[in-house]
Amino acid sequence: MLGGTEFAGRAISEGALARGWNVTVFHRGRHEPPQGVASLHGDRTTEDGLKALATDEKWDAVVDTWSAAPSVVRDSARLLDGRVKRYVYISSRSVYVFPEPDALGEDAPVVAGSPDDGDDVDYAAAKRGAELAAIDVFGDRALLVRAGLILGPYENIGRLPWWLNRIAKGGKVLAPGPRDAGLQYIDVRDLAAWTLDAIEQGLGGPFDLVSPPDHTTMQELLEACIHTTDSDAELVWTPPETILEAGIEPWMDLPIWLPPGEDYDTLHRGNVAKALSTGLRCRTVQETVADTWEWLQSIGGRAPQRPDRPTVGLDAETEAKVLCRRP
Known part of the structure; x- marks a missing residue:
């Protein structure tokens, strides 16, 4: 190795x-x-x-x-x-x-x-x-x-750990739509x-x-984070247009999420028939989220960060500004 x-x-x-x-x-x-x-x-x-x-x-x-x-x-x-x-x-x-x-x-x-x-x-x-x-x-x-x-335990990029920690804080959470958008990950x-x-x-x-397309959705992922962290977080589902107009960067500010378009199709609509035919099996999003949270708690709640990758996640001030505009 x-x-x-x-x-x-x-x-x-x-x-x-x-x-x-x-x-x-x-x-x-x-x-x-x-x-x-x-x-x-x-x-x-x-x-x-x-x-x-x-x-x-x-x-x-x-x-x-x-x-x-x-x-x-x-x-x-x-x-x-x-x-x-x-x-x-x-x-x-x-x-x-x-x-x-x-x-x-x-x-x-x-x-x-x-x-x-x-x-x-x-x-x-x-x-x-x-x-x-x-x-x-x-x-x-x-x-x-x-x-x-x-995604999963030991993640040193910070994508799923950021969502877990943000949702664990509770309150209104900016949730990027469409909520039923399918996600591919492994x-x-x-x-x-x-x-x-x-x-x-x-x-x-x-x-x-990577998993098959639609292995889970953005809504299932974030709801799994709420359930796992036993949070009182309220997901405020927000159209992609509103998020982009606020200058929020997909993938980086809101990890995992991409709005509809070429980036989304490339990252979340890939053909994985070859791997599936050779035995690829993918566990549920609920298991991935729960095990990542358990690992994260075991190391004090802060995920390690690769030095060659930028820090991901939306700052609280920007999130609050966008939430204030939502009904």
């Missing part, structure tokens, strides 16, 4: 341990790895950062969650060539050319990228370049897990389970990994 101490990497490591697998975690040592793994330290961005992996040890699979310079994945793949049977790269649906054509799934066109790119490329190009880095070395033994929106533990199953099945190539 390259990484393995935070969010998706941690969920995959813990899932593998639960299956009785022997897990080695290669990480920088900034966070405690799951109990029961073998731990190796190194910084992949430095000249000798992979030294701890330069041994004769062999593994059945490596899982890599890297999200920056593709050249880092290139170097790791080359080093592990001949000692790893399968290279699993946790990629992103962001690799598709925007807007993603309806129903094409993994056959949709992808952005340009290069295994030799450094940090001077955007997120989509970085993920695509890293995919190519894995493919260049491992060919059809490279599994590309193109995840959509990831619980991080379902991502982990499918990825480990795919390793066992010997799968390769790209797979879009």
Whole structure:
């Protein structure tokens, strides 16, 4: 496991341990790895950062969650060539050319990228370049897990934690409509389970990994937050036009939410038939919300924040201004 101490990497490591697998975690040592793994330290961005992996040890699979310079994945793949049977790269649906054509799934066109790119490329190009880095070395033994929106325990982006904490405060809550808008996301533990199953099945190539469209709705998500936190919050459903006119930014100020349009169709209407046909199972939104809240409470209520991602969430003053205009 390259990484393995935070969010998706941690969920995959813990899932593998639960299956009785022997897990080695290669990480920088900034966070405690799951109990029961073998731990190796190194910084992949430095000249000798992979030294701890330069041994004769062999593994059945490596899982890599890297999200920056593709050249880092290139170097790791080359080093592990001949000692790893399968290279699993946790990629992103962001690799598709925007807007993603309806129903094409993994056959949709992808952005340009290069295994030799450094940090001077955007997120989509970085993920695509890293995919190519894995493919260049491992060919059809490279599994590309193109995840959509990831939620669940250990989240270090802050999307679902923000909604939980906001709703736990109670009072009137700005709820972005349409309330029946379908949402696509993947619980991080379902991502982990499918990825480990795919390793066992010997799968390769790209797979879009996110729930089916309409797995839940914005209303079901926020009502699950109310129920889970035992809050007296009152959801004030507000048309998208009103929210946008107030200068509120979808996805960032109001996490998870997107108004109707190309962004929404791309993020929440994706074709995931391929993953479903290979055994993807998605737990209920109520379970994801409840377990995330339980984890959040266990760490003091404040979610960890990735340093390379902006903080999400709407400030109280802006929310109050919009609520005052609502009948």
